Amino acid sequence: MANQLVLPTLDDLKSSVAPDVNVQAVAIKNVTAVLDLLVDDVFWRDILALTWDFHTFQSTPSVKKFLADQLPLFTLSSFKLRNDLVELQRPYPDIAWIQAFFDFETTVGIASGVFRLVPLADGSWKAHTVFTNLENLKGFPEQNGHRRDYQSNHGKWAAKRAREIECVDEEPSVVVIGGGQSGLDVAARLKMLGTKTLVVEKNERIGDNWRKRYAALCLHDPVWYDHMPYIPFPVSWPVYTPALKLADWLESYAHSMELDVWTSATVMSVIPGTKGKKWTVTVQRADRKERAFEVNHVVFALGSGMGQIPDIPGQDDFKGQMLHSSKHNLATDHAGKKVVVVGACTSAHDICADYADNGVDVTMVQRSPSYVMSTKEGMPRFMTIFWEGGPPTDVADRVNASYPEFDIAEADNFLTACEKRGFKTNLGDDDSGFLITALNGGGGYYLDVGASQMIIDGKIKLKSDGPISRFTQTGLLFEDGSTLEADVVVFATGYADARHSYRVLLPESLHDKLYPIWGLDKEGELNSIWREVGGRSKDAELNGIWCMMGDLALCRFHSRHLALQIKSHEEGIFGTRYQ
Known part of the structure; x- marks a missing residue:
């Protein structure tokens, strides 16, 4: 606990x-x-x-x-x-x-x-x-402000950047796998500390991890919470950022910060290294050519991992379409069909709202209670320090990190109306609100931006009166004997163990050395996030394999901590982790 x-x-x-x-x-x-x-x-x-x-x-x-x-x-x-x-x-x-x-x-x-x-x-x-x-x-300040580069490039900048990106004159000390916000944040921090870092992104463009998700996706955190290191969003930025807008911002961020990024590139393996380095990272590019880097540090910045679909009997009997929410794109893809969305947290609400807005018959199947907080009433209270007129972001980050958040469910009177429609709510893990729930399991909550009212109004149908027993040919059978017809079943049921992505790339002999990722330890700290993932003694076999993930605010703040750890290792001044 x-x-x-x-x-x-x-x-x-x-x-x-x-x-x-x-x-x-x-x-x-x-x-x-x-x-x-x-x-x-x-x-x-x-x-x-x-x-x-x-x-x-x-x-x-x-x-x-x-x-x-x-x-x-x-x-x-x-x-x-x-x-x-x-x-x-x-x-x-x-x-x-x-x-x-x-x-x-x-x-x-x-x-x-x-x-x-x-x-x-x-x-x-x-x-x-x-x-x-x-x-x-001490002795290794960030290379910005009055320490920025004062040399004139005299028309040589483009050629210089091309050589830097291709790692022609200097091999990277760090390889970051994944070019989403977490990978870009830590790469920017390391660049400011003078540590050569290469970001490897499998998609064609930076931002595609947001660009290729469901079209209705937007951030449920406010703009003041979501700034990235060194370059805040413009003052005209909307409070809740559309995914496509964020995707373009990430692309421009990588360019503006002059980060060394390979797109359309895939890390094929991460194995114990040679030449005195800890890890050999093999990267395959779009032309199928491979290049191996010998590095001390590999940062996995791969986000949530693989979508998880529960093992419900009868899936082979179902004649309709079944997919995970991570594969969902447009509500109009299913126009004229009956859609069932299994799940009752953020993705489920977003997808259901998109279907309802596009006139698609959609039913949400809620299997367990969810924590719901309205952005209208709850967010200004919960995120007082990350709101219009609040303190500077660097101050707010430190205040936020210095104490637990308080439950404010009592401020959301609309929950009573949700419950009257049959939607089951709770106050989060140990009645502590959504934050602890999110950190423990990465889900279990919804920050309402309109879908809750659609449930109240009946625009999104709801079934929450029993567990699913099995699939039928035409839909779902529930344990109470009731049925639900469906042409399409979308599972908004979360993601598999984050360690799966590590096991794909690391030798099998190291798989059982991985510590749990995500969830809270007995002190209330997140397991492995922003640290090494396989033991933290000086002789641990997975030293140099780091985990970087989280929402935009957590990545902004803790990317500094991960970068400082790597830099102190590189400079030989890292101490002993307190056990």
Whole structure:
């Protein structure tokens, strides 16, 4: 079970909030001194700064052990409070804290932190949450801003870029498999750190991973949440981005950031390397010619993986068409037919809405409850820091990473109307809202952009009164004996284990070395994402095989962390991951 943050209500603290509070930065001298600044039920999250890993510690005993183990290994200095980012906040009437940012340095890194002070009964203020985060490596700054290239190319830029893309003069240190947002983000971060990186994309164009999905697809996250590193979306960008528009943006991003990308190229294998390198990566291009690269690092940025269709008896008896949502394209492909969509989360809602908008008879089959939040009521509350008028993106990212999200299902009164139509809802895993549900399983929720109202209005038919028993020749039979006629059955039922893509390319002898990917560990951290996927000791056989995935905001923020890990390995300054 992941750690649960217990909110510091004023009743629990038996105190009230004073309007004027003086905050002082206190230099860390020893474990006892630090613990004296924390409440007993403290929540401390560290990303790389003090652990070279992703860790969450809750309660004084857990934090005490972490600090006792790690503080002797790091020389911490240059603590400075960000006076412009100190704020008294009251997110709810009975909850209050002072949120503040600070900067500091470690032996090898430049780091930042966020803490929240809560008032105690004796009038003192102590930290209820602390977040420490590695920002940069000493001696290896990003090559941008005043460090950008000041040399004039005098008409040689195109030829220079062609040689760079083809890796004529310099072989890559890193191969990134996949040219979606996750692959492009980490490639951009590595380029800024001066690490030669090649992105290999199987599609003909960057952006095709969005361009070739179902036509009705759009982002359900708002624009302020979805910016990419270094180049934010224009101020005129729509709040919810259509997939085709995002596809074109990704293509332009790769060009503008001068990323080295091979399209229409396929990685054929990733095997233990030679010549002192960890991995040999063989790439086949459109002309069928192959080229092998010897590298220390391979980043798998392949997204969700293969579509998963449940094993329902009688599939061979069905006379209609059956497909996974990842293969669905246009609703008009099935004009005049009865369509059944199995599933009740994001893709299912999007596809059903597209069918309904195009006059196709569509029924959603809901097999288990879903968490639903409206973009009208819920999103402005849930994503306050990623909304119009919110803080700068880099500030919002760090606030977002520093504490769990709060459930806001009570704000969505329209759920009652959904439930009256028979749609089954829940409040997410452990009643924690959609975020934990999404991180645990990659689905289980829908951020409503209109399909819920279509269900309420009956434009999308709904069947949610029993499990599917089997296929018939003309549709589906349910365990309660009812049937549903269908010409087409679309399975919006998620994706297979993300490790499948790794097993396709890695030697079979390494398959059982892969750690789980996605889902939360006992601390509440994601398994393997933005780190190596097969053990993290110095002699682990899969060192140098990295996982990069997530939505646009997670990729934007954590691409920095993955790039810093690779860069520190390349420069020989990476420490030991805290176990």
